[in-house]
Amino acid sequence: MFAEVVESAGFGQIIPPMFEDLGVFLRLGEATDIVTKEMYDFEDKGGRRVALRPEMTAGVVRAFVQHRPLLPWKAWYAGPNFRYEKAQQGRYRQFDQVGVEVLGVDDPHLDAEVISLAWDFYGRLGLRQVRLVVNSLGEPQDRSRYVDALRVYFSQDLAALSPESRQTLERNPLRVLDSKREQDAPLVAAAPVISDFYSADAAEHFARVLAGLDHLAIPYEVRPSLVRGLDYYRKTTFEFIGAALESSQNAVGGGGRYDGLVEDLGGPSTPGIGFALGVDRTLLECDAEGVFGAPANPVSVFVVDVTGGAEALTLTHDLRAAGIASDRAYEGRSMKSQMKAADRSGATFAIIIGGDELASGAVTVRPLAGQVGDDRTQSTIPRTELIPMLKRVLPS
Numbered sequence: 001m002f003a004e005v006v007e008s009a010g011f012g013q014i015i016p017p018m019f020e021d022l023g024v025f026l027r028l029g030e031a032t033d034i035v036t037k038e039m040y041d042f043e044d045k046g047g048r049r050v051a052l053r054p055e056m057t058a059g060v061v062r063a064f065v066q067h068r069p070l071l072p073w074k075a076w077y078a079g080p081n082f083r084y085e086k087a088q089q090g091r092y093r094q095f096d097q098v099g100v101e102v103l104g105v106d107d108p109h110l111d112a113e114v115i116s117l118a119w120d121f122y123g124r125l126g127l128r129q130v131r132l133v134v135n136s137l138g139e140p141q142d143r144s145r146y147v148d149a150l151r152v153y154f155s156q157d158l159a160a161l162s163p164e165s166r167q168t169l170e171r172n173p174l175r176v177l178d179s180k181r182e183q184d185a186p187l188v189a190a191a192p193v194i195s196d197f198y199s200a201d202a203a204e205h206f207a208r209v210l211a212g213l214d215h216l217a218i219p220y221e222v223r224p225s226l227v228r229g230l231d232y233y234r235k236t237t238f239e240f241i242g243a244a245l246e247s248s249q250n251a252v253g254g255g256g257r258y259d260g261l262v263e264d265l266g267g268p269s270t271p272g273i274g275f276a277l278g279v280d281r282t283l284l285e286c287d288a289e290g291v292f293g294a295p296a297n298p299v300s301v302f303v304v305d306v307t308g309g310a311e312a313l314t315l316t317h318d319l320r321a322a323g324i325a326s327d328r329a330y331e332g333r334s335m336k337s338q339m340k341a342a343d344r345s346g347a348t349f350a351i352i353i354g355g356d357e358l359a360s361g362a363v364t365v366r367p368l369a370g371q372v373g374d375d376r377t378q379s380t381i382p383r384t385e386l387i388p389m390l391k392r393v394l395p396s
């Protein structure tokens, strides 16, 4: 479904490598926890320092720099990442993401479009409680003036900060704003806000992104403390917050602009924006919101063979060869047990083969509950007519 949403917006798939030279990820920034604390890096047999990817943007941008596709370049991806984390619900050492990156466009409309793709994807999944929070980190110089101001502000009252935040302050003052510790709350609440540091360009860009979201009727909250974990973000940043998870891991997805990253990886100055959505957390959110009641990949038909199973073996094979998704039960179960399995499968029809059908070269086609309106009338037809009939009535 993700592929459908993003491919309808002109994105092509890229499959970045699962591991890269360590240097590719180190460019994500020394103040980034993912790089300093959470990377699975090791030496290979040839003495090269490599790392399992902790996220995909760096690999995508590395590929961009190496292959220089035409601009604008719109790419989407899906796959696992690895971070050395304290594993808990919604936080794993291997987790999946789907995401997009667009390189070569600085238009605020694109920021709104990219956000809308993630928003529409959540909507298509049936999620109704995911909230969007947005912020802008300004241009690099705005951001660094702000970081200086934060350093000065927090340093004035070091004793009031938690020991953990004091350490964070040394590495990355922005991340102190992320602290969930009660002790830090009053200082964080009264901290300087980034919007006071925006250049005219950054302020205008952000205003136009918000106007774009308004045009698309996407509700959002501007949260000045949203800094996100990666160092490379500039201007627009955003996060999608789920209702189901604890606050320390309730972000189901997030992204932003990274206008300096291509240069950092050795390419020409190129604007970039993207997001990554956490598949594991999105599924937890789906569970919590009770979406996905039906099997994710229901087959079209379920073959119920009470003559020993050999007919089911050949019939499912023929059906699949004709492009009709089909499944069956095994181990010579009873009719009742096979019909239960057929109901659970989400199939539209059960194809029943009993002794009579076998003798006369026929099959009985029974519509399953909730699939074809209320009409549950079954019919027995010659086996040779089954596939043409199914092709006529099943949605293609």
Ligand code: AMP
Pocket (backbone or CB within 6 Å): 055, 083, 085, 090, 091, 092, 093, 094, 095, 096, 097, 229, 251, 252, 253, 254, 255, 276, 277, 278, 279, 280, 281, 282
């Ligand atoms: P990030 O790359 O840190 O911006 O993360 C983007 C999304 O990936 C987050 O919003 C989460 O949904 C998901 N994510 C990040 N780290 C983990 C993890 N360790 N376990 C599960 N999901 C994660």
